[in-house]
Amino acid sequence: MPQREIDDLDRYIIYALQGDARGTSAREIADARGVSSSTVRNRIKRLQDDGIIRGSHLDIDFEAAGYQLYTLILCTAPIPKREQLARQALDVDGVVSVREIMTGDENVHITVVGQDSDDLSRIGRDLSALGFEIVEEELIRNEYTCAYTAFDCDRPVE
Structure with a gap:
């Protein structure tokens, strides 16, 4: 509400x-x-x-800026510590966003940017040291967004 x-x-x-x-x-x-x-x-x-x-x-094209490794790291965090860990993850150099997920085992999605594989390894170690279990890492090619249409007052309601 x-x-x-x-x-x-x-x-x-x-x-x-x-x-x-x-x-x-x-x-x-x-x-x-x-x-x-x-x-x-x-x-x-x-x-x-x-x-x-x-x-x-800002919507940044990390590849054009020279950062080839735009990566989504799927993690598991203990439910009682999920929010605290998610906020702490923002302090790790290279982390650009964190999402808390309400369902499933992979309950924290962390987007990171690294210059090379050593950089990604360091970020992974730093996240693990905080208490995250890293489940999977996915390289992101592109991300697209748009405005949520429910806020468009000129759009007819269906």
Whole structure:
């Protein structure tokens, strides 16, 4: 259950920012919805303060940046320590994201970037030292994302 109800303007702001947070201005959103830019900026701040918008992240092509080993590491963590370990994993050099999974044995997915196999081995050792059991490692070729359509107020409801 959300902390507070979000209205159509909030949903549109979230939808627009999901598409291109850096390239979408408050003025563009305001013009599209018939409100002032200050209203949009205030709404964005409130969505951030309420923890609904938690950040805006760059989409990096690691291979083009010279990092060939963009890798997903599937781990098992003891349930009582899962959240704590997931947060600690972010301190390991090379870790770029961590997901806690609610079901299954592979209950933590850690995305890492390494320069070479020695780098990946070090990251694996560091994660194991924290208390993770590494189950599998998968090289990622590409990752694609899109805006969640439920926030698109202009889309017809099915």
